[in-house]
Amino acid sequence: MLYGAPMLIVLATKLKGDASDNSGYSNAATVIENLNLAAVELGLGACHIWGAIAALAEDDALKQALKIPEGFTPVGGLVVGDSADAYTKRDIPDNRIATEILD
């Protein structure tokens, strides 16, 4: 689940349970993406992790053990470590993310 990585970075944010939480999720995702790009730049392997973090968010004992502050919800993470896999250039289709341009 965590690819045997030596490091898991957990992003946690305060959630209110309404639409304003989008900014918390977006902030966390932006941090994760920046860390991910920096890891690649350093020649490390990295992977955005959500599945294990969703489980962590439900587990109060584990949140406490990981020193997640009271009132904060883990919303995303990044595993980082040395990897034997090399990043290779890929062709990503232009329409991979559906886009609607309004004029």
Ligand SMILES: Cc1cc2nc3c(=O)[nH]c(=O)nc-3n(C[C@H](O)[C@H](O)[C@H](O)COP(=O)(O)O)c2cc1C
């Ligand atoms: C929001 C988000 C959550 C993700 N959660 C997981 C995860 O829990 N486990 C995992 O192995 N990869 C996870 N990934 C990584 C993706 O599976 C994939 O490897 C990554 O987005 C790169 O895909 P690409 O190379 O096709 O662009 C997640 C990616 C994103 C953007």
